[in-house]
Amino acid sequence: MLRLTADYSAADASLTVRVKQSCPPTPGQPVKEPHHIPLALGLLGPDGADLPLQLEGEGAPHAATTRVLSVTEAEQTFRFVNLPAKPVVSALRGFSAPVRLHVLRGYDELAFLLRHDSDAFNRWDAGQVLASQIMLNLVEQIIEGEQPKKADPHLVEAYRHLLAQPWEDLSFLSLLLGLPSEDYIGSLMKIIDPDAIHAARQLLKKEIATALADDFRRLYAEHHRDESGRFDAQAIGRRRLKNVCLGYLAELDTDDTHRLCAEQFHQARNMTDQIAALGCLVNSSAAAKGACLAEFYEQWREEALVVDKWFALQAGCHLPGTLDVARELLSHPAFDLKNPNRVRSLVGAFSQSNPVRFHALDGSGYDFLAEQVIALNALNPQIAARLLAPLSQWRRLDEARQRAMTAALKRIMAEPGVSKDVYEVASKSLG
Numbered sequence: 001m002l003r004l005t006a007d008y009s010a011a012d013a014s015l016t017v018r019v020k021q022s023c024p025p026t027p028g029q030p031v032k033e034p035h036h037i038p039l040a041l042g043l044l045g046p047d048g049a050d051l052p053l054q055l056e057g058e059g060a061p062h063a064a065t066t067r068v069l070s071v072t073e074a075e076q077t078f079r080f081v082n083l084p085a086k087p088v089v090s091a092l093r094g095f096s097a098p099v100r101l102h103v104l105r106g107y108d109e110l111a112f113l114l115r116h117d118s119d120a121f122n123r124w125d126a127g128q129v130l131a132s133q134i135m136l137n138l139v140e141q142i143i144e145g146e147q148p149k150k151a152d153p154h155l156v157e158a159y160r161h162l163l164a165q166p167w168e169d170l171s172f173l174s175l176l177l178g179l180p181s182e183d184y185i186g187s188l189m190k191i192i193d194p195d196a197i198h199a200a201r202q203l204l205k206k207e208i209a210t211a212l213a214d215d216f217r218r219l220y221a222e223h224h225r226d227e228s229g230r231f232d233a234q235a236i237g238r239r240r241l242k243n244v245c246l247g248y249l250a251e252l253d254t255d256d257t258h259r260l261c262a263e264q265f266h267q268a269r270n271m272t273d274q275i276a277a278l279g280c281l282v283n284s285s286a287a288a289k290g291a292c293l294a295e296f297y298e299q300w301r302e303e304a305l306v307v308d309k310w311f312a313l314q315a316g317c318h319l320p321g322t323l324d325v326a327r328e329l330l331s332h333p334a335f336d337l338k339n340p341n342r343v344r345s346l347v348g349a350f351s352q353s354n355p356v357r358f359h360a361l362d363g364s365g366y367d368f369l370a371e372q373v374i375a376l377n378a379l380n381p382q383i384a385a386r387l388l389a390p391l392s393q394w395r396r397l398d399e400a401r402q403r404a405m406t407a408a409l410k411r412i413m414a415e416p417g418v419s420k421d422v423y424e425v426a427s428k429s430l431g
Contacts, residue, residue: 002037002071003102008086014056015043015080015087019071021099037071040096043080043087048116054082065118066093088112093119107133107154114158114176124175130155131204132180132188138200139185143193151204156211163215170223170237174244179205182355192396198318198356202251209251216245220260228269243276250280258286265292275309282317297334307334308345315349322357323364326350330372337376340383347372351390358390359397363404366391370408373422374415381419388412388422392429406430 003020019039023032042065043051052061056079069078080087088109092101105113105126110133113126134152141148159177167173182201186192209216223238223245246264249257261280268274278296281289293314300306311334315326329335329346336342351358351369358365369387376384394405409426412418418426 001100001102002039002092002097004089004091005104006089008083010086013081013083015083015089017041017069017078017080017089018075019069019078020075021071022074034072034074037097037099039069039071039091040066040093041069042066042090042093042119043083044090044112044116044118045087046085048112050118051083051087053080055079056081068096090117090119090122093122095121105129107152111154111158115161120172124172127155127158127176128180130158132185135180135185135197135200135204136188138203139189139193139196142196142199148200148203151200151207155204156208159208160212160215163212163219170241171233174237174240177244177248186355186396189396191398192359193398194355194359195361202318205248206251209248213249213252216248220245220249224264226267226269239270239272243273246276246280250284253284258284258288261286262288262292265296271306275313279313282313283319301334304341308341311335311342311345312349312353315346316353318354318356320357322350322354323360323368326368337372338379340380343372343376343380343383343387347387351387359401361400363401363407366404366408370411373412374418377415377419377422378417381421384419385421385425388425388429392425394429 001022003022005018007016007018008014009016021034021037023035025032041053043053045051050065053065053067054061055067061082089103090113091103092099107130110126110130114123114130117123117126134155138148138151162173162176179201182194182197185197185201186194189197220242223242225238227235227238246261250261258281261277261284264273265277265281268277274296278292281292293310297307297310300310311329311332314329315322317325326346334342335346347369351365358369369391373384373387376387388409391405391409394402394409397405409430413423413426413430
């Protein structure tokens with residue numbers, strides 16, 4: 001772990017960077033000596049440009065705008081000079097060391113790095129941290145009984161800046177526009193509240209879509225084209241960005257966005273575009289989604305991997321009623337409990353990729369998983385045991401969900417003829 005702080009002095013135009021490293025004790029080695037850590041670092045000026053780097057005692061700035069500092073002590077200080085304005089630090093550039101970096105940053109600084117940092121990973125990471133902090137703030141409000149109507153505007157304005165710029169690497173832009181998953185936000189919380197996390201993420205996503213709808217429509221129209229058979233970086237980037245834009249527009253859930261998604265679905269000449277449009281329709285109130293799902297299945301019914309995706313899209317839908325759909329799909333002619341891929345695409349997708357529906361407060365999602373594990377136990381105990389993984393996380397949730405999850409595990413263990421594989425996973429999960 002590296003902890004970094006930076007203090008700017010306007011009086012002498014200098015920036016003092018303090019670095020503290022720590023490593024937790026391990027068996028047989030209670031005290032760790034300091035490591036030699038290469039810390040690649042850059043400084044951004046108020047305009048977002050990389051600044052010349054000159055350490056105290058050097059006669060002139062370094063030629064490169066990224067310096068590798070040798071951190072060899074438990075605590076170390078570096079002082080940069082000739083900085084007429086306060087810079088923003090971009091640290092650990094280029095994955096210069098396999099360490100965790102802790103830097104306290106406010107929304108302004110994170111948004112600034114998202115808009116300007118020349119280091120690709122640091123730029124993406126700043127956006128992820130900013131979005132995560134905004135969502136966690138919304139989650140806290142929701143848990144406390146508030147009903148937030150708006151999210152902090154920093155992320156929206158940073159995205160507005162990104163969308164207004166010319167980009168050569170459209171794939172990178174599409175990554176910058178991606179929000180952290182609900183599972184990731186849950187990993188940052190001591191006690192997970194799936195409903196609050198889902199509500200916070202949806203609120204933020206819809207706010208971005210509403211504020212930047214014109215930009216998303218412009219970019220979608222600019223990059224929507226038939227590029228069947230083209231797999232070069234430029235074509236891939238156009239498809240990725242176009243479908244990110246479509247995903248945000250679909251959050252508006254209007255007749256216009258339904259039409260846009262349906263048109264792309266029917267006109268698509270590649271799987272990327274067709275699946276993206278179908279995914280948007282499945283998670284919307286569009287009247288056409290049932291017909292599109294049926295059409296997709298008829299088109300690809302002979303392609304097993306594509307049919308797996310068809311099941312997974314429906315099982316991963318975040319709308320109410322998804323559990324009923326999943327139960328109905330168990331009786332679909334294409335579903336076979338003896339087919340591991342098909343089981344993963346339906347039961348696995350619901351329990352592992354749909355936290356808001358799997359963790360329904362009434363425990364119905366846990367009951368569904370327990371039923372399928374019991375049914376699968378005699379057919380394929382190894383797959384059945386692997387499906388139990390989501391239930392093993394019961395300690396991270398609230399007391400009501402803990403009781404429901406542990407009850408499901410106990411029900412599985414008490415089943416006559418339970419296999420050794422399943423029993424071992426369930427018992428260890430409860431232990």
